[in-house]
Each structure stands twice: as C-alpha cells, then as structure tokens.
Amino acid sequence: NKVLFCAGVRVYENCAVHQVHNKDCKVTGVDTSRGSIECNFFVNCAGFWARQVGKMSEPFVKVPLHAxxxxxxxxxxxxGLDPMTPDxxxxxxxxxxxxxxxxxxxxxxxxxxxxxxxxxxxxxxxxxxFSPDCKWIVGESPEIQNYFVAAGMKTVGISAAGGVGKATADLIVNGCSPYDLHELDISRFLGLHNNRKFLRDRVREVPGMHYGLIYPFHEFETGRNIRMSPIYPKLRAAGAVFGQVMGYERPSWFDPKFNEVSDTRLDNGYHPYRIAYTKTFGQPPWFDYVKDEYSACREAIGLSDYSSFTKIDILSKGHEVVDCLQYLCSNDVDIPLGGIIHTGMQNKLGGYENDCSLVRIAENHSYMMIAPTIQQTRCKVWIQKHLPADGSVTLSDVTSMYTAICIMGPFTRNLLSELTDTDLSPRSFPFFTFKELDVGLANGIRAMNLTHTGELGYVLYIPNELALHVYTQLIEAGKKYGIRHAGYYAMRAIRVERFYAFWGQDLDTTTTPLECGRSWRVKFDKGKHFIGQEALEKQRSEGVKRMYVQLVLNDHDPEFDVWPCGNEPIYKDGQYVGLTTTTAYGFTFKKQVCLGFVKNLDSEGQAQEVTTEFVLSGNYEVDIAGVRYSAKVNLHSPNLHTQYPDKERGAYLATREEQVAR
Ligand SMILES: Cc1cc2nc3c(=O)[nH]c(=O)nc-3n(C[C@H](O)[C@H](O)[C@H](O)COP(=O)(O)OP(=O)(O)OC[C@H]3O[C@@H](n4cnc5c(N)ncnc54)[C@H](O)[C@@H]3O)c2cc1C
Incomplete structure (x- = not known):
C-alpha cells in the first residue's frame, strides 16, 4: 500500500460510479458520488454489478454475467477440524x-x-x-477503447485476484499480455450473450460446471436454439446432432437412421433438437457416424454447414484497403482479383490475433474475410482498431447475411458442374480462387475453391434467402455421387490427421507462424511493414523455442483406452517436452493423432532453441491419464491415401511447405 501511495494512488471508499464518459469511443472520465474524475482508463471490476455498471456509458458495454x-x-x-472459514x-x-x-x-x-x-x-x-461459459471476463471492451473489464469471478475471485489484476495491468500498460487470454477475453461474446433471459436460462447450469468433472466436447443444455442457419430444419431432419459455438447451432455429427417424426415428436408437435453429448473419456458414442462421414468427405461427397464462420467484408474506394490489410497481415495480400490467400494477423509479439482467409472480391475495393466462428467480435475489434483514422476503409460484418455450405470430396467438381454454367475446370477455376456462380436457379453465390481440411471441394457463401434452394439442389444432384451430411467432428478428424492448425485450438495470441510451420506464409520482403514484423525477424534470426508437431500414437487401443483430448504431456526420451493441443482419431492412419508443441528445456527448465534435428531425433511418448503411449513424430502435413488422388491438392501442404526428411 505504501508503494501505491508513493506512486500517487489514492483509494476512496463508499464512492459510487454513476456514469463513464467517452469521446469517439475512448474513455475520458467518470462521474462519481464524490465528483467527476478525468481519466484515460477505466476498469469495470464491479463484481456481479459489473453488468449494471456496463450500462452506465453510451454506447453501453456488454458484460454478460448473472448472479x-x-x-x-x-x-x-x-x-479436529481447522476453523479457518470465510468471514x-x-x-x-x-x-x-x-x-x-x-x-x-x-x-x-x-x-x-x-x-x-x-x-x-x-x-x-x-x-x-457467473458468465455464460463459466469463465472470467477480462480485457478491453469491444465497445469503448481503454475501458477494461475484470468480472465474472465466480466462487474463486479471491484466489484469482492476483493473476487477473496482473493481466489487466499488463493490458493497460503494455497493450498486450505475455499470456494468452483469448478464452477469458470479453470479446468472446456477442450481444445475444448479454440478453438477460438468456443469462437467467444459462447460468442455472453454469455453477455445476465449475465444480464438475467436465467431459471433452462439453455441451450446454440451456440457452440453445438461438442462432440457426436457414438450412437448420433440413439438417435436423437429416439426423443432425448439434453442438453450439458463439450461440450458433452446428451439426457435430449426423445419425442418418434418426427418424425425426417417430423418434422425437412430442404431444404438441414440437420437435426438440438433439444435443451433441459425448459424456465419456473413452471412445465417443459418435465414433461410427463420424467414421462414415469422414469416408464420404474423402471418397465421395460430404456436405457441411459452415454458416457460423465469421465473414467480414472490408472495403475502400481506392487502394487504401490493400495498404491497411498489408499492415495487418503477415502474408502478402496484394493478390490478383479472384484470388484467395490464407494469412495470419499478428500482434506486436508476432502471435496470432487472427488466422483467416482473405478473398479479393473486387480490384482495389474489397476483400471478404473468413475467420473462425469464435473470432466474430474479437477480430472485428482488432481490425477496427487499425483502420485508417480518415475513414477511408470500412468493414461490414456479413456473417448473418450468408449461409455457408461446404462440399468436400473427389466428386464435388462433377456435382457443382451439373448445377452451374460456369466452367469449373482447374484452368478456369483453379484451387484457392473465388468466382461468383449461378447454382441451380439461384445466382450471386460466392464460391471458394478450397476446403478447410485440404480435401477437394468448395465453400459456397449463399445469400440467406437462396440457401434452401441451393442446399436442395446439391442434395438432389449429389445422390448419385453418394453425398452425405458431415458434421464438425468429421471435419476435425480430417484436419488433425492432415496436420492443419486452427486458431483458438492449436494457435493463440502467443503462437508465431515460425513456431507452427507457417514461415512460408510470412512475407518479410513484401515491401510493406506489418504488425509483428520485428518480433518475427528477431525470432527468425534467433531460432524458435517451440515447434508444432504431429504425433501418431502407436499402441493406443481406441476401443478400450482413454482418449487424448488436448493438454496431454509429451515426452521425448523420457523428458517432458511439451503439451498436445488438439487430438482426433485418424481414420486413414487408423491411429490416434495428436497435434502439439515440442520444446527443448535445459536442466533448469529454460526453453532453448528447437531445431528440426532436435525434434526428429529421440523416442516420443504421449501421456494420457497416466499411461504413456509411444508416438511417431511428423513435421509436415502427410499425404493421406485416397482412391482419387489429385495433383493440385496433393501438392498443397498446410503445415511446412517443404517436406522434412526423417
Ligand atoms: C460465501 C462466499 C464464499 C467465498 N469463498 C471464496 C473463497 O474461499 N475463495 C475465493 O477465491 N473466493 C471466494 N468467494 C468468491 C469471492 O468472494 C468473489 O469471487 C470475489 O469477491 C469477487 O471479486 P470482485 O472484485 O470481482 O467483486 P466484488 O468483491 O463483489 O467487488 C465488487 C465491488 O464493486 C463495487 N461496486 C458495485 N457497483 C459499483 C458502482 N456503481 N460504483 C462503485 N463501486 C461499485 C461493490 O461495492 C464491490 O465492492 C466467496 C464468495 C462468497 C459469497
């Protein structure tokens, strides 16, 4: 306290905040019961009143919590019992x-x-x-700059206080934290999460979660069926079992034998949705469904609803949007019209603030950005913060305007060609490019020739009112190719086996592209300075201190053994070297696959440079619930066997462009 006092800090008790002022969405001061105070920063740490205090500004700050x-x-x-109890x-x-x-x-x-x-x-x-996902709410508010929140502390606010206080101070003083905070970040929410009725419904089950032993792929029972794509009723009728992300209902898998009418019709005729519960640490109940969907995506056609993905149009009248994105992105985004580029948006430490695809929709004027579902608020705030002050570049969140349908598999070109007049041959519509198509009787469909799993296929961004038509056309015409619905767990199985990193699962704000095998996507010589460039240049010259790897488990029995689910310790020659990030059963390898980061720790536990030679030498093990399984390490995306190989896609590796010899 003495230190604080000497630094000029004064604490006033019984002093109520009545209003928080801002100018151009930047904090300027507070009105209190003891007068007004001019200030540049404000921290809303008003406990379960934080939601109310959030309303004391214009625009109001959404702090979704409920007592x-x-x-x-x-x-x-x-x-015989210790009398230490709380006051x-x-x-x-x-x-x-x-x-x-x-x-x-x-x-x-x-x-x-x-x-x-x-x-x-x-x-x-x-x-x-309590917040709706049982996590603290920390960080700068999306609505007002320099307005920080530290609330939703649940039953552990006393033990959490030091860490949350330090993280908040780091954010205020340095503009970033050395730790990844995205899971706690206030921008993980949307407006709907602050709806009082939603909070009342959801928070009933949240405290139990705080004390419970949570199974992998946890799903909430309350606060469901809020955001749904226009094809949701069709998916539900096709046996979809739903998981929820950002309030969006997304099929996790499909049970094709499910009969919506006889299996679930209630007296009032209402068909309840089915929630994707896993509820085991071993082989999940959805294993066989996902196996069949995986196979359809790789050997026939799989159809997935990607509508929840964040979609943002970024526009300008002239070249300004290109300059702005070159500064925000580490890849060279000045690509030809109709091109698509995958790029990171780094912070000043080189970590991923965002990982996205940018589609150049029109020369100079506009890009469409596709980013992970959980980034809808977060990446928008990041981009908005870096837009030119003169207003020459604008962005528009079009997530709710488009239904996104992904078709994956070797026959997708044949299928889509049947439904459009556009020439889809590789010469006219190459991999990683965009075209606006007519599909069936609909038009204006934004088609991307790529998938997020590396399979042959397309993602179609369809204006909502046309979605049902396009979906029906695809399903009808796709029957002869063996089209099948596929959920997110099948997609996850493919991308983990193919060694594709996902933001929020493998990558976070502390991971750099050099650590995760994406140096080739960082264009140091593009002639435009970008955020994080100095940090990445330094890392390039000094070497990385962790490396992203794929580990294929040798002797894991998927039927009887506990499954890995992330955060398992990795050992090399008996020494701890890191943790797994995401894991999945690889249906082609017929083995359990773990992605993760390997470090080189010295005898004092300090991380030293990690080289390819270091990673590729030694014997690996992954510890799952106390049992160690030997593992083979990979540094590059494997070429998965298929009956229908394709040269163009086969040549594309998401993790490390160059094959690394073992
Ligand atoms: C019975 C019980 C037992 C607990 N046991 C533990 C434990 O063992 N370990 C543990 O870690 N945690 C425990 N907790 C939880 C812990 O007390 C809380 O998580 C913690 O106090 C939350 O801290 P906070 O600063 O976020 O909010 P609070 O402690 O609620 O502080 C918020 C402050 O904001 C002020 N405020 C509100 N509105 C305004 C306004 N408009 N202007 C100015 N000020 C305002 C309030 O007066 C209050 O002082 C327990 C809680 C309870 C109820």
Whole structure:
C-alpha cells in the first residue's frame, strides 16, 4: 500500500460510479458520488454489478454475467477440524434458503458424516457472478477503447485476484499480455450473450460446471436454439446432432437412421433438437457416424454447414484497403482479383490475433474475410482498431447475411458442374480462387475453391434467402455421387490427421507462424511493414523455442483406452517436452493423432532453441491419464491415401511447405 501511495494512488471508499464518459469511443472520465474524475482508463471490476455498471456509458458495454446464490454453512467449532472459514459478517449476504440448501446438505452429510453432530451457527448465502461459459471476463471492451473489464469471478475471485489484476495491468500498460487470454477475453461474446433471459436460462447450469468433472466436447443444455442457419430444419431432419459455438447451432455429427417424426415428436408437435453429448473419456458414442462421414468427405461427397464462420467484408474506394490489410497481415495480400490467400494477423509479439482467409472480391475495393466462428467480435475489434483514422476503409460484418455450405470430396467438381454454367475446370477455376456462380436457379453465390481440411471441394457463401434452394439442389444432384451430411467432428478428424492448425485450438495470441510451420506464409520482403514484423525477424534470426508437431500414437487401443483430448504431456526420451493441443482419431492412419508443441528445456527448465534435428531425433511418448503411449513424430502435413488422388491438392501442404526428411 505504501508503494501505491508513493506512486500517487489514492483509494476512496463508499464512492459510487454513476456514469463513464467517452469521446469517439475512448474513455475520458467518470462521474462519481464524490465528483467527476478525468481519466484515460477505466476498469469495470464491479463484481456481479459489473453488468449494471456496463450500462452506465453510451454506447453501453456488454458484460454478460448473472448472479447466483452460493452457500456455505458456519458451524460452532468442530474438534479436529481447522476453523479457518470465510468471514460471514458481511452485510451483502442474502437470506437463508434451507429448501434450496437441503439438497446439498444431504450429500454433504454423506461425504462428511461428522458434520451430522455439529452445532449450527449460520447458513451464509452470498451472491456470485457467473458468465455464460463459466469463465472470467477480462480485457478491453469491444465497445469503448481503454475501458477494461475484470468480472465474472465466480466462487474463486479471491484466489484469482492476483493473476487477473496482473493481466489487466499488463493490458493497460503494455497493450498486450505475455499470456494468452483469448478464452477469458470479453470479446468472446456477442450481444445475444448479454440478453438477460438468456443469462437467467444459462447460468442455472453454469455453477455445476465449475465444480464438475467436465467431459471433452462439453455441451450446454440451456440457452440453445438461438442462432440457426436457414438450412437448420433440413439438417435436423437429416439426423443432425448439434453442438453450439458463439450461440450458433452446428451439426457435430449426423445419425442418418434418426427418424425425426417417430423418434422425437412430442404431444404438441414440437420437435426438440438433439444435443451433441459425448459424456465419456473413452471412445465417443459418435465414433461410427463420424467414421462414415469422414469416408464420404474423402471418397465421395460430404456436405457441411459452415454458416457460423465469421465473414467480414472490408472495403475502400481506392487502394487504401490493400495498404491497411498489408499492415495487418503477415502474408502478402496484394493478390490478383479472384484470388484467395490464407494469412495470419499478428500482434506486436508476432502471435496470432487472427488466422483467416482473405478473398479479393473486387480490384482495389474489397476483400471478404473468413475467420473462425469464435473470432466474430474479437477480430472485428482488432481490425477496427487499425483502420485508417480518415475513414477511408470500412468493414461490414456479413456473417448473418450468408449461409455457408461446404462440399468436400473427389466428386464435388462433377456435382457443382451439373448445377452451374460456369466452367469449373482447374484452368478456369483453379484451387484457392473465388468466382461468383449461378447454382441451380439461384445466382450471386460466392464460391471458394478450397476446403478447410485440404480435401477437394468448395465453400459456397449463399445469400440467406437462396440457401434452401441451393442446399436442395446439391442434395438432389449429389445422390448419385453418394453425398452425405458431415458434421464438425468429421471435419476435425480430417484436419488433425492432415496436420492443419486452427486458431483458438492449436494457435493463440502467443503462437508465431515460425513456431507452427507457417514461415512460408510470412512475407518479410513484401515491401510493406506489418504488425509483428520485428518480433518475427528477431525470432527468425534467433531460432524458435517451440515447434508444432504431429504425433501418431502407436499402441493406443481406441476401443478400450482413454482418449487424448488436448493438454496431454509429451515426452521425448523420457523428458517432458511439451503439451498436445488438439487430438482426433485418424481414420486413414487408423491411429490416434495428436497435434502439439515440442520444446527443448535445459536442466533448469529454460526453453532453448528447437531445431528440426532436435525434434526428429529421440523416442516420443504421449501421456494420457497416466499411461504413456509411444508416438511417431511428423513435421509436415502427410499425404493421406485416397482412391482419387489429385495433383493440385496433393501438392498443397498446410503445415511446412517443404517436406522434412526423417
Ligand atoms: C460465501 C462466499 C464464499 C467465498 N469463498 C471464496 C473463497 O474461499 N475463495 C475465493 O477465491 N473466493 C471466494 N468467494 C468468491 C469471492 O468472494 C468473489 O469471487 C470475489 O469477491 C469477487 O471479486 P470482485 O472484485 O470481482 O467483486 P466484488 O468483491 O463483489 O467487488 C465488487 C465491488 O464493486 C463495487 N461496486 C458495485 N457497483 C459499483 C458502482 N456503481 N460504483 C462503485 N463501486 C461499485 C461493490 O461495492 C464491490 O465492492 C466467496 C464468495 C462468497 C459469497
């Protein structure tokens, strides 16, 4: 406290904030019950009042949290038990509610029978703030610059305070944190998450999650069926079992034998949706469905709904948009009209703020950006922050305007050719390019010749009102090619086996392209300075301290063994070298596949340079729930066997352009 006092910090108690002011969406001051204060930064850490305090500005800051009751029981001292319990003397407690508490009490007496003879002192009922995904809410608000939030601390706000405070201070002082915070970042939400009815519904099940042992691929039961693509009813009728991301219902897998009418019709005729529960640490119940979908995507045609992906149009009248994107992106985005480029948007430390595809829709004027679903708010804020002050470049979030259907597989060109007059031959419509197509009787379909799994195929961005028509045409014409619906778990299985990194799963704000085998996508010599360039140049000359690898497990039995699900320790010659990121069963390898990062730690645990030779030498093991499985390490995307090989796609490697000899 002395240090703070000397630094000029003054603490005023019983001082209520009434209004937070901003100019051009940048904090300028606060009105309080003890007068007004001019300030450049404001931190909303008002506990479960933070949502209310968020409303004390214009535009208001959305802090999606809801208070829940949290109980603990004070007893008179019990012999042999440590009397250290939280202070119960605060005036902020809610009334006792024994009807609510007795359910917990019964279980508690089973677990700790000695409490049965304890003498009751007081039942404490204190409110706690929970966010809709059971994680803290930290970071700069998307609505107002220099307005920070540190709230939603649940039942662990005291233990979390030091770390959350340090992270918030880092963000204010340095503009970034040395730790990846994207999972806690306030910009992981959309407006719908702040809807009070949604919060009331969702937060009922959130505290249980805080204390529960969470299975992989966790799904919430509440707050469902909010964002749905126009083809959702068709997908549901086709047996879709849904997972939710950013409030969007996306098929995780399909159960083709599911009969919507006989299996789920309720008395009132309403068809409930099916939620993609996994609820096991072993072989998941969806294994066989995903296997068949995987096979359709690789040997016939798989159709997936990608509508949840973030889609943003970035525009200018002249060349300004190109200059702006060259500064934001580490790849050279000045590509020909109709081209598509995959690029990272790095922060000043070289880490990925965003990983996206940019499509050059029109010369000079416009690009369409496709980014991960979870980035819808976050990447928009990042780009907006770096737009020229003169307003010459604008962006428009078109996520909700387009339905995105991906068709994958060797017969996709034949299928799409049947439905359009445009020549789709590789000469006219090469890989990694864009064309606007007529499909069936519809027009204006933005077609990208690429998939996010490296399979042959197209992603069609369809104006919403045309989506049902295009979907029906694809399904009808696709029957003779064996078209099949495919969910996200099949896509994940392919991309993990193909060694494709995904932002938010393998990559985060601390991962650099040099560490994850994408140096070839960083154009140091493009003649335009970009954010993170100095950090990446330094890393290029000094060498990387971790390297992205693929590990294929040798002796894992998918039927009986516990499955990997990320964050498993990796060992090399018996020494710990890193953690896995994402994992999936590889249906071509017929083996469990883990992606992850390998470090070279010295005897003091300090990370040293990691070279290709270091990674490729030694014997690897992955520890899954205490059992170590030997593994083969890969540094480049493998060429997966298919009955229908394709030269153009086969030559494209997402991770490391050059094959590395073993
Ligand atoms: C019964 C109980 C037991 C707990 N046990 C533990 C434990 O063992 N370990 C642990 O880690 N955590 C525990 N917690 C949780 C912990 O207390 C909270 O997570 C933590 O206090 C939250 O801190 P906070 O700073 O976010 O919010 P708060 O502590 O609620 O502080 C928010 C502050 O903002 C102020 N405020 C609100 N509106 C305004 C305004 N307009 N202007 C100015 N100020 C405003 C409030 O007066 C308040 O002082 C427990 C909580 C309860 C209820």
């Amino acid at each position: 829940v009751e949290h109980y603990y029981l004070h007893t008179k001292p019990i012999a 119960c003397s605060t005036s902020r407690l809610l009334p006792e509610d024994w009807d609510h508490f007795h359910v917990l009490l019964e279980q508690m007496l089973l677990r700790v029978p000695v409490l049965g003879s304890a003498t009751l002192d007081q039942l404490c009922n204190g409110p706690e703030a």
